[in-house]
Amino acid sequence: MRSIGRSSLNALITLAVVLLLWQAVVSLTGISPYVAKGPVEVWNFLFVDNPDRPNSTAASHRELLAPLVLQTLQDSLIGFAVGMVVAIVLAVLFTLSKAVEAGVMPLALLLRSIPLVSIAPVIILITGRGTPASVAVIGSIVVLFPALASVMFGLSRASRESLDLVRVYGGGTLTALTKVSLPGALPSLFAAARVSVPGAVTGALLAEWLSTGAGIGGSILKFSASAQFDYLWSSVALITLITLVLYNVVQLIENLVLARRGMTAGLR
Amino acid sequence: MRSTRRIPGWVAGVIGAVVILAAWWLLSVTAFTPAPGTTFTPVPSPFAVIGQLVADGPLAYWGVFQVTITEALIGYAWGNGIALLLAATVLLAPRIESVVVQVAVVSYCLPIVAVGGIAIVVLGGAKEAGDPSKTAIFLAALVVFFTTVVGALLGFRSADRASLDVVHVFGGGRVMQLRKVRLIAALPAILNALQVAVPTAFLGAVLGEYMGATDRSVGITLIRLQGQLDSTRVWAIFLLCAVVALIGYGIVGLLARLVTPWVSGKAAA
Numbered sequence: 001m002r003s004i005g006r007s008s009l010n011a012l013i014t015l016a017v018v019l020l021l022w023q024a025v026v027s028l029t030g031i032s033p034y035v036a037k038g039p040v041e042v043w044n045f046l047f048v049d050n051p052d053r054p055n056s057t058a059a060s061h062r063e064l065l066a067p068l069v070l071q072t073l074q075d076s077l078i079g080f081a082v083g084m085v086v087a088i089v090l091a092v093l094f095t096l097s098k099a100v101e102a103g104v105m106p107l108a109l110l111l112r113s114i115p116l117v118s119i120a121p122v123i124i125l126i127t128g129r130g131t132p133a134s135v136a137v138i139g140s141i142v143v144l145f146p147a148l149a150s151v152m153f154g155l156s157r158a159s160r161e162s163l164d165l166v167r168v169y170g171g172g173t174l175t176a177l178t179k180v181s182l183p184g185a186l187p188s189l190f191a192a193a194r195v196s197v198p199g200a201v202t203g204a205l206l207a208e209w210l211s212t213g214a215g216i217g218g219s220i221l222k223f224s225a226s227a228q229f230d231y232l233w234s235s236v237a238l239i240t241l242i243t244l245v246l247y248n249v250v251q252l253i254e255n256l257v258l259a260r261r262g263m264t265a266g267l268r
Numbered sequence: 269m270r271s272t273r274r275i276p277g278w279v280a281g282v283i284g285a286v287v288i289l290a291a292w293w294l295l296s297v298t299a300f301t302p303a304p305g306t307t308f309t310p311v312p313s314p315f316a317v318i319g320q321l322v323a324d325g326p327l328a329y330w331g332v333f334q335v336t337i338t339e340a341l342i343g344y345a346w347g348n349g350i351a352l353l354l355a356a357t358v359l360l361a362p363r364i365e366s367v368v369v370q371v372a373v374v375s376y377c378l379p380i381v382a383v384g385g386i387a388i389v390v391l392g393g394a395k396e397a398g399d400p401s402k403t404a405i406f407l408a409a410l411v412v413f414f415t416t417v418v419g420a421l422l423g424f425r426s427a428d429r430a431s432l433d434v435v436h437v438f439g440g441g442r443v444m445q446l447r448k449v450r451l452i453a454a455l456p457a458i459l460n461a462l463q464v465a466v467p468t469a470f471l472g473a474v475l476g477e478y479m480g481a482t483d484r485s486v487g488i489t490l491i492r493l494q495g496q497l498d499s500t501r502v503w504a505i506f507l508l509c510a511v512v513a514l515i516g517y518g519i520v521g522l523l524a525r526l527v528t529p530w531v532s533g534k535a536a537a
Binding site: 007010011013014017018021031035036098099101102103104105106107110112113114115116117118119121122125126197198201202205206209216217220221223224229232233235236239240243244247 | 279283284288291310373374377378381382385388390471486502505506510
């Protein structure tokens with residue numbers, strides 16, 4: 001119980017620090033208030049009706065943003081799921097065969113070092129514009145590499161004694177993998193899932209911006225071009241908040257599961 | 269570890285490069301042949317791309333890449349500098365560590381595409397052709413921030429308890445512990461984070477250029493070439509982006525080895 005109390009206190013302090021930083025950026029850098037919106041303005045925009053503007057109520061703003069946010073979350077989920085599955089499958093294959101690793105790892109590295117915004121047109125050409133496949137591919141490319149690195153790190157740390165034990169009792173590589181390496185990699189799997197949450201959201205926004213034109217990612221340029229800065233800042237705030245909550249939810253599950261299994265959390 | 273199936277690093281690299289080239293070439297000749305009567309293909313063959321690179325000469329691309337590399341470097345310096353400063357505050361006040369981590373996590377959760385949309389309005393892009401774009405610098409700094417904070421914190425935590433006690437027993441205070449043990453123990457993790465940050469900063473800068481408001485940069489050149497359906501040059505720039513990212517990664521890796529020779533000490537050969 002005490003740890004929950006302490007972590008919620010920390011969350012409150014963090015929230016205060018971030019809001020202060022945000023306000024400081026808006027008010028101290030001399031950006032025109034027409035463009036820059038602070039936390040108070042975003043709050044008012046989303047939750048307080050302005051009597052001077054009867055046509056533009058807080059409820060109407062929320063109604064416009066809610067389906068966009070939902071769409072983005074859905075797209076993030078696609079990228080997250082596909083990316084994590086591909087990462088785990090690849091990591092297992094790499095552990096089973098060095099030749100596969102030698103063949104595929106440089107490709108994963110290369111995909112990581114080419115600007116995604118610029119290969120997106122090629123991906124869209126292969127998968128079709130606006131299709132769920134394009135969302136899945138773009139999202140999973142963002143998710144894949146950090147997740148892959150983390151899972152492989154976890155698999156490589158399997159205890160030698162346990163591996164030897166499996167071998168002595170006649171177990172093959174596959175048994176060693178399912179009985180020792182995978183359970184041992186649990187902390188790293190969770191770490192991978194946690195880092196992948198913001199990655200999946202970024203991937204979804206990119207896919208929406210460049211391919212589907214739906215969701216928050218598809219609307220950002222419209223908001224920016226039509227000078228709807230309230231909407232712009234509100235969507236950034238909402239997406240950040242939701243990502244943050246999801247990140248912490250994964251962390252919470254991680255702590256619970258690992259504590260039950262008597263493990264400590266992985267790196268990062 | 270598994271000596272029976274160990275493949276030397278350079279062989280693995282060669283295999284990987286060959287596999288990539290073969291897959292690329294296969295894709296270009298099977299799935300993406302130009303429609304009859306046209307010459308446009310989204311995936312040109314590797315030979316055409318390398319031929320184009322040689323024909324254009326590296327200097328033709330340097331002017332474009334120079335701007336983006338400058339942006340990435342400035343962003344890299346700012347982002348990592350602020351990240352290291354923030355992480356270092358934990359050394360003075362260990363209690364605030366979880367708040368520092370959470371602030372870094374918030375920065376990591378910021379939707380960079382949307383933030384880029386705001387930055388291009390608030391900060392603007394390049395003033396004149398060839399100037400670095402402020403939005404690109406900002407995004408480059410933003411994307412390296414989280415990993416460096418986390419890496420540095422990890423490093424500061426990795427100080428050896430026994431060494432700290434030795435300093436304490438010999439009458440050294442916290443400052444002495446910091447100088448003689450903590451900073452040195454933290455170096456490998458920090459340098460690793462700085463190495464990972466190199467490609468990330470470059471990608472952040474290109475993303476920032478995609479937001480517009482630059483006249484000469486990798487991002488705007490890619491947009492233009494894609495508009496002209498010049499896919500051979502687009503792929504040439506892809507290749508160069510990978511080369512630049514890898515060279516940067518390699519340089520920081522080399523520096524890390526020079527600064528912390530004891531880390532790679534296990535491989536005597």
